[in-house]
Amino acid sequence: MILDKILDIPNIESLVNNGIYAEKLNDLHVSTPFFFHPSSIGGTCLRKLQFDFLYSVIQKTLLDQVEEKNLFFVKSNPKLFRIFNNGTAAHELYGRYIKNSGVEIELEKPIINYEYRYKGFIDGVINTKDKYILEFKTMNHFSFSKLKEPLIAHIKQINIYQNEEKCDGIVVYINSNTQEIKEFFVKYNVKDVEETLNIINVIRTAIENNLFLSGDTQANCNSCKYDCICNSDRIIKEGEYFTSDIFNMDSLHEQLKNEKIYKR
Numbered sequence: 001m002i003l004d005k006i007l008d009i010p011n012i013e014s015l016v017n018n019g020i021y022a023e024k025l026n027d028l029h030v031s032t033p034f035f036f037h038p039s040s041i042g043g044t045c046l047r048k049l050q051f052d053f054l055y056s057v058i059q060k061t062l063l064d065q066v067e068e069k070n071l072f073f074v075k076s077n078p079k080l081f082r083i084f085n086n087g088t089a090a091h092e093l094y095g096r097y098i099k100n101s102g103v104e105i106e107l108e109k110p111i112i113n114y115e116y117r118y119k120g121f122i123d124g125v126i127n128t129k130d131k132y133i134l135e136f137k138t139m140n141h142f143s144f145s146k147l148k149e150p151l152i153a154h155i156k157q158i159n160i161y162q163n164e165e166k167c168d169g170i171v172v173y174i175n176s177n178t179q180e181i182k183e184f185f186v187k188y189n190v191k192d193v194e195e196t197l198n199i200i201n202v203i204r205t206a207i208e209n210n211l212f213l214s215g216d217t218q219a220n221c222n223s224c225k226y227d228c229i230c231n232s233d234r235i236i237k238e239g240e241y242f243t244s245d246i247f248n249m250d251s252l253h254e255q256l257k258n259e260k261i262y263k264r
Contacts, residue, residue, distance in 0.1 A: 042153030045216030087138035133169035159196035
């Protein structure tokens with residue numbers, strides 16, 4: 001009887017992990033086709049940004065492999081996704097704290113830009129005497145203790161938001177172990193914003209010319225969901241042309257023209 005009762009006790013960690021997997025299964029096609037996400041622009045792999053942008057026209061057989069690898073990674077590494085989701089929850093919590101302090105703040109402000117084709121949400125836009133963009137980031141104690149300045153990828157993310165808001169920004173880093181905070185000011189500078197936007201222009205020009213851009217270092221390929229496409233039996237080289245075994249070329253060109261998203 002006692003053994004039966006023990007066997008009936010649910011394994012909560014298993015339930016949590018299964019819930020994460022179910023969420024990711026539902027989120028496979030959530031991203032909007034032919035849009036960049038501001039948080040990805042500072043990434044080091046331009047080719048991954050190309051694949052993200054053209055996700056909806058990847059050939060189905062390859063797309064099935066991409067999604068299979070993505071889901072396998074989720075199922076094999078649930079702790080990573082719990083850490084990520086805890087970070088997201090912390091951002092929402094700190095935003096609420098600021099709002100409760102009586103300061104005017106717009107949380108999760110949606111942005112969409114059809115000229116540069118990016119879409120996302122700003123963590124917060126705060127109004128004191130002046131307006132500031134807020135971007136919250138959580139990291140472990142080891143990374144936090146070494147942090148002396150904002151990471152380049154996060155500056156570029158702020159730059160995208162600055163193209164919309166035309167104001168200074170603050171990157172707020174939260175130590176996930178101790179809840180210590182480090183704040184870094186990112187001045188609004190038109191030249192910096194233009195340099196970041198130029199990354200998008202480079203990618204769009206390459207897509208217009210059906211060319212693959214450079215990939216990242218080998219060290220990051222194994223964890224990339226597109227590894228099964230660009231680093232498999234036939235390694236794609238920088239400057240190589242798009243091919244019909246990777247993309248549905250007719251659909252690609254038709255949709256790009258319909259969406260009017262070639263570089264202007």
